[in-house]
Amino acid sequence: MKPTLILGVTGLIFGQMTLVHAEDQSLLDDASMSLGDMVVSAEAGGPLTSRHLSTSVDVLSAERIEKKNVAYTWQLYDQMPGVMLTQFGQGNVSGKISFRGFNGEGEVNAVKLLLDGIPSNQNSGNMPYLELITPLEIEAIEVVRGTNDPRYGLHNIAGNTDILTKQGGNYNKVRVSYGSYATRNVQFVSGMESSGFSQNYAVSYLDSHRYRNHSDIERKTFSGKWFFAPEDSAFQLGFIARHGQSDAEEAGYLTRTQTHQDEEQSLAHNATDGGDRTMNQFSVHFDVDLSDTLFWSSKAYLNQLDDDRYVTFSAAGNHNQRLTKEDHQGALSTLTWRPDVDWAHEFSLMGGVNVEFQDNESRRFIVDDSRNRLSQTRDQEFDFDIYGAFVQAIYKPTDKLKLVPAYRVETIRGSFDDVLASTHRDINDYGNIHQPKLSMVYSFNDQYALYGNWGKTFQVASGAASYSKTTLSEDLSASINEGWEIGVKFTPVNWLNGRIAVWQQVASGEFKTRLGDANNDSENIGKTKREGIDIQFNVKANEQTGLWFAASLQDSEILKAGTTSPLTKGNEIDHVPHYLIDAGVDYQATDKLSLASAISLQDDYYLSQDNNTRKFGQQVLVNASASYALTPKVTIDVELKNIFDRYYEYVWLNGTETMHSAGDGRTLYGSIQYDF
Numbered sequence: 001m002k003p004t005l006i007l008g009v010t011g012l013i014f015g016q017m018t019l020v021h022a023e024d025q026s027l028l029d030d031a032s033m034s035l036g037d038m039v040v041s042a043e044a045g046g047p048l049t050s051r052h053l054s055t056s057v058d059v060l061s062a063e064r065i066e067k068k069n070v071a072y073t074w075q076l077y078d079q080m081p082g083v084m085l086t087q088f089g090q091g092n093v094s095g096k097i098s099f100r101g102f103n104g105e106g107e108v109n110a111v112k113l114l115l116d117g118i119p120s121n122q123n124s125g126n127m128p129y130l131e132l133i134t135p136l137e138i139e140a141i142e143v144v145r146g147t148n149d150p151r152y153g154l155h156n157i158a159g160n161t162d163i164l165t166k167q168g169g170n171y172n173k174v175r176v177s178y179g180s181y182a183t184r185n186v187q188f189v190s191g192m193e194s195s196g197f198s199q200n201y202a203v204s205y206l207d208s209h210r211y212r213n214h215s216d217i218e219r220k221t222f223s224g225k226w227f228f229a230p231e232d233s234a235f236q237l238g239f240i241a242r243h244g245q246s247d248a249e250e251a252g253y254l255t256r257t258q259t260h261q262d263e264e265q266s267l268a269h270n271a272t273d274g275g276d277r278t279m280n281q282f283s284v285h286f287d288v289d290l291s292d293t294l295f296w297s298s299k300a301y302l303n304q305l306d307d308d309r310y311v312t313f314s315a316a317g318n319h320n321q322r323l324t325k326e327d328h329q330g331a332l333s334t335l336t337w338r339p340d341v342d343w344a345h346e347f348s349l350m351g352g353v354n355v356e357f358q359d360n361e362s363r364r365f366i367v368d369d370s371r372n373r374l375s376q377t378r379d380q381e382f383d384f385d386i387y388g389a390f391v392q393a394i395y396k397p398t399d400k401l402k403l404v405p406a407y408r409v410e411t412i413r414g415s416f417d418d419v420l421a422s423t424h425r426d427i428n429d430y431g432n433i434h435q436p437k438l439s440m441v442y443s444f445n446d447q448y449a450l451y452g453n454w455g456k457t458f459q460v461a462s463g464a465a466s467y468s469k470t471t472l473s474e475d476l477s478a479s480i481n482e483g484w485e486i487g488v489k490f491t492p493v494n495w496l497n498g499r500i501a502v503w504q505q506v507a508s509g510e511f512k513t514r515l516g517d518a519n520n521d522s523e524n525i526g527k528t529k530r531e532g533i534d535i536q537f538n539v540k541a542n543e544q545t546g547l548w549f550a551a552s553l554q555d556s557e558i559l560k561a562g563t564t565s566p567l568t569k570g571n572e573i574d575h576v577p578h579y580l581i582d583a584g585v586d587y588q589a590t591d592k593l594s595l596a597s598a599i600s601l602q603d604d605y606y607l608s609q610d611n612n613t614r615k616f617g618q619q620v621l622v623n624a625s626a627s628y629a630l631t632p633k634v635t636i637d638v639e640l641k642n643i644f645d646r647y648y649e650y651v652w653l654n655g656t657e658t659m660h661s662a663g664d665g666r667t668l669y670g671s672i673q674y675d676f
Contacts, residue, residue: 027400027443027445027449028443028445028446028447028449028489028491029402029441029443029449030051030052030054030057030441030489031055031056031441031451031487031489031499031501032050032051032057032058032059033057033059033081033489033499033536034058034059034060034061035058035059035060035061035064035079035080035548050142050144050149050162052348052394052404053144053149053404053439053453054148054402054404054439054441054451054452054453055144055145055146055148055149055439055485056144056145056485056487056499056501056503056534057143057145058080058081058082058142058143058145059140059141059142059143060076060079060080060140060141060142060143061139061140062138062140062166064079065138065141066135066136066138066173066175066673067625067627067637067639067673068135068639069177069179069185069639069641069669070135071094071206071217072095072130072131073131073133073134073135073163074094074095074096074097074130075095076135076138076141077097077141077143077161078600079598080143081534081550081552081582082100082143082145082534082550082580083097083098083099083143083580084097084104084602085104086098086103086104086105086575086650087650087661087663088661089210089211089212089215089251089650089661089663090250090251090252090253090273091215091217091249091273091274091275091309092128092131092217092246092248092277092307092309093250093309093311096109096126096127097111097127097161098110098111099111099145099159099552100145100146100158100159100503100505100530100532100554101158101505101531101532101555101573101576102157102158103573103574103576103605105512105574105575105652106124106513106515107512107515108125108157108459108510108511108513109121109125109127109155109462110125110155110157110158110159110459111125111127111156111157111158111159111160111161112152112154112155112156112159112160112161113129113130113161114152114160114161114162115129115132115133115162115165115242115281116162116164116165116225116283117299117332118240118281118283118303119152119154119301119303119328119330119332119354120281120303121154121155122305122324122326123326123328123358123360123384123463124462125155125462128279128305128307129279129281129303129305131219131221131244131246131279132221132223132243132244132279132281133163133221133242134187134189134202134203134204134221135187136173136175136187136188136202137165137189137200137202137223138163138164138165138166139164139166139167140164141162141164142162142163143159143161144159144161144162145158145503145534146158146159146453146455146483146485146503147159147437147453147454147455147456147481147482147483147484147505148406148437148438148439148453148454148455148485149437149455150390150391150392150406150407150408150437150455151334152354152388153386153408153433153435153457153458154356154386154388154410154460156457157457157458157481158457158481158505165200165202165223165225166189166225167200167238168191168198168200169191169198169200170191170192170193171189171190171191171675172188172189172190172675172676173187173188173189173190173673173674173676174186174187174188174673174674174676175187175188175671175672176671176673177671178669178670179639179667179668179669180211180664180666180668180669181208181209181210181211181667182207182208182209183206183208183209183669184205184206184208185204185205185206185207186204186205187202187204188201188202188203188204189203190202195230195231196228196229196231197226197227197228198225198226198227198228198229199224199225199226200223200225201222201223201224201225202221202223202224203221203222204219204220204221205219205220206218206219206220210251210664211264211662211663211665211667212251212263212264212662213251213264213265213266214249214250214251214252214266214270214273214274215248215249215250215251215266216248216249217246217247217248217249218246218247219245219246219247219248220245220246221242221243221244221245222241222243222244223240223241223242224240224241225238225239225240226238226239226240227239227285234288234289234290235286235287235288235289236286236287236288237284237285237286238284238285238286239283239284239285240281240282240285241280241281241282242279242280242281243280244277244279245276245278245279246276246278247274247275247276248274248275248277249274250270250273250274250310250311251270251273251661252266252267252270252273252311252312252313253313253314253652253659253660254659254660254661254662255658255659255660256658256660259649259660259661259662263647263649263662264662267315269314269315269319270312272310272369272370272371273310273311273312274310275307275308275309275322276307276308277305277306277308277309278305278307279303279305280302280304281302281303281304283300283301284299284300284301285297285298286298286299293337293338293340294335294336294337294338295335295337295338296333296334297333297334298331298332298334299331299332300329300330300331301328301329301330301331302327302328303327303328303329303330304326305324305325305326306324306325307322307323307324307325308321308323309321309324310322310367310371313516313654313659314654314657314659318366319366319367319369319371320365320366320367320377321365321366321371321373322362322363323361323362323363323365325360325361326358326359326360327358327359327360328357328358329356329357330355330357331354331355332352332353332354333352333353333354334350334351335350335351336348336350337349337350344395344396344397345396345397345398345399346394346396346402347393347396348393349391349392349393349394350391350393351389351391351392352389352390353387353389354389355385355386355387355388356385357383357385358382358384358386359383360380360381360382360384361380361381362378362380362382362463362520363376363379363380364377364518365377376420377518378420378518379418379419380417380418380419380463380464380520381416381419382414382415382416382417382463382464382467383413383415384412384414384427384466385412385413385414386410386411386412386413388408388410388411389408389409390406390407390408390409391406391407392404392405392406392437393405393406399443400442400443401440401441401442401443402440402441402442402443403438403439403440404438404439404440404453405437405438405439406436406437406438406439406455407434407435407436407437408434409432409433409434409435410432410433410435410458411430411431411432411433412427412428412430412433412460414426414427414466414467415427415467416464416466416467416468425467425468426467427466427467427468428460428461428466428468428477430477430478433458433478433480434456435455435457436455436456437453437454437455437456438454438455439453439455446491447490447491447492448488448489448490448491448492449488449489449490450486450487450488451486451487451488451489452484452486452487453485454482454484454485455482455483455484456481457480457481457483458478458479458481459479459481459507459510459511460478460479461511461513462522463513463520463521463522464519464520464521465511465513465520465521465522477509479507479509479510479511480507480508481505481506481507481508481510482505482506482507482508483503483504483505484503484504485502485503486501486503487500487501487534488500488501494540495539495540495541496537496538496539496540497537497538498535498536498537498538499534499536499537500533500534500535501533501534502531502532502533503531503532503534504529504530504531504532505530505531506527506528506530506559507527507528507529508527509524509527509562510524510525510526511523511524511525511562512525523562523564523565524562524563524564525558525561525562525565525609526558526559526560526561526562526565526568526569527558527559527560528558528559528573529556529557529559530555530556530557530576531555532552532553532555533551533552533554534550534551534552535549535550535552535553536548536549536550537549544587544588544589545585545586545587545588546585546586547583547585548583548584549581549582549583550583551579551582552579552581553578553579554577554578554579554580555572555578556572556573556576557572557573558570558571558572558609565610567610568609568610571606571609571610571611572605572606572609572611573609574605574606574608574611575606575617576605577602577603577605577618578603578605579601579603580600581600581602582599582600582601583598583599584596584599585597585598591629592628592630593626593627593628593629594626595625595626595627596624596625597622597623597624598622598623598624599620599621599622600619601620601621602618602619603618604616604617604618605617607651607652607653607658608653613653613658616649616651616658617649617651619646619648619663620646621641621642621646621648622642622643622646623640623641623642623643624639624640624643625638625640626638633674633675633676634672634673634674635672635673635675636670636671636672637670637671637672637673638668638669638670638671639670639671640666640667640668641666641667641669642663642664642665642666642667644666645665645666647662647663647665648663649662649663650663
């Protein structure tokens with residue numbers, strides 16, 4: 001039996017609103033949902049996938065991705081329920097995704113990023129590797145929220161996201177877009193498959209002046225996938241190579257007065273701000289069916305990041321050059337056993353191991369207006385190695401009840417050299433980090449299912465704070481993040497389906513990176529709690545019209561203050577809005593013309609954990625798009641973003657002064673796509 005890449009997840013389809021099952025079953029026994037039509041495997045065998053986790057899993061399909069006009073790949077997540085977008089608007093440091101009450105400030109990075117299953121966070125947890133992917137090559141984007149996924153450890157605090165790209169097939173697609181800010185974007189993807197050998201290629205080029213002055217960006221990406229799976233064989237062997245290079249200017253931040261005078265301006269002290277970023281990712285994939293019930297999957301990878309950034313945060317501040325260089329080598333291997341047993345309706349067992357060896361360099365300089373170096377403020381080299389293992393079982397004692405116990409353990413090794421201080425330190429003694437997990441689903445029938453999960457994930461410090469005692473903080477223990485979720489998934493009638501969930505996560509001793517600190521240190525926030533309610537549903541109004549809605553209502557609180565900020569007990573965590581709401585309508589006007597519109601709303605938030613500033617961040621944005629098929633192979637698309645030209649911004653606190661970066665105003669893009 002040839003290994004099957006299971007790209008699909010059973011669940012709700014937001015586009016044509018069709019319920020698709022990956023297995024032949026009469027009961028609703030998972031909690032996953034999808035936006036757009038998904039191609040799913042009909043086989044019951046193979047490795048266990050995200051839909052088995054009994055947690056909030058959302059999948060965005062290719063049809064909801066390839067027609068979007070975005071300058072950055074993370075902007076595609078504006079369609080994902082419960083996902084917050086933090087939009088810095090600073091060249092290559094453009095923005096971030098987060099969810100489950102975590103913010104995207106870069107201080108606590110709580111989302112594990114994977115590209116085709118390959119871990120792709122940098123050491124801090126940030127996600128620059130997202131920009132290796134161009135929308136036209138994406139098959140699906142998957143988001144797993146919660147604490148009960150045992151497959152990943154490091155950065156998997158609130159959950160994870162995986163971008164799956166096209167594999168196999170015979171196709172050629174080219175898409176050319178032009179729009180506001182003289183934005184030009186060309187994407188080309190190609191697939192060739194014959195006699196068990198498949199080749200997939202993607203090339204993209206983006207050039208844009210962007211909304212604010214001094215914000216030009218030029219980015220080029222390439223990816224190639226080569227997979228070999230002979231007919232009637234039991235294995236698949238593949239290699240993926242990705243390369244990306246970006247040259248971007250930075251407009252800088254404005255004071256509140258300056259941004260309201262002219263939100264598009266860039267000040268003189270930011271005239272030389274910007275940077276160059278080069279990234280590579282190489283991975284080898286091997287999958288084999290050892291028998292009809294035993295499946296082995298392994299991956300090995302190399303991630304390379306080389307980032308050179310010039311940045312000035314305020315008129316009174318220094319000009320800085322920030323150099324980051326990281327090489328991460330790793331491997332993952334899982335074994336899945338799915339036997340036929342007579343003592344259970346279903347039983348499966350999955351175990352896995354992973355390693356990652358990080359070689360990181362971080363250097364900072366003070367420079368003059370011409371980028372000449374005046375002094376060095378940081379020169380750090382550090383190894384950060386992580387070893388993990390997990391086991392997960394699926395047990396159905398009855399046809400209605402499914403239990404998913406799991407256990408994960410992690411250990412970390414490494415050393416740190418501060419070249420400027422001529423010091424050497426070993427990693428904090430985190431010990432073995434234990435993460436038990438348990439999930440369940442009770443299926444009343446094919447219309448209603450009750451699910452729940454509980455689990456522990458963890459956070460460790462990034463940068464210098466993970467290595468013995470530093471100058472600004474005590475040695476940090478791993479922060480254990482304990483969470484639970486209870487929800488119901490429903491399909492009461494064929495024109496309505498959805499999911500409602502209540503969740504909570506408590507961190508034992510959360511800490512955040514001190515972003516402007518020369519020592520690359522962290523500080524302890526304390527014991528924290530995040531909780532909320534997620535509501536998602538969609539309605540098939542008629543044959544032509546589909547409606548969808550998603551709301552995340554959330555709260556955050558510092559339960560026990562850290563030693564550096566003892567007066568913050570009871571306060572909210574900064575940059576965490578109380579609600580994220582998205583809704584939309586899709587209308588198939590004719591066989592050739594389709595229309596869509598969506599609205600997103602976000603609440604405001606405090607800028608610091610002291611809660612002593614006014615709130616910022618509230619926004620209401622409306623987008624619309626139209627797609628017309630000139631021929632079966634040629635499609636014209638128009639997209640209008642921020643229709644009502646609403647002002648919105650990213651704001652942070654620089655001591656006592658707020659610093660602002662305005663988001664895009666009303667923008668218009670046109671595209672033509674040719675499939676051949």
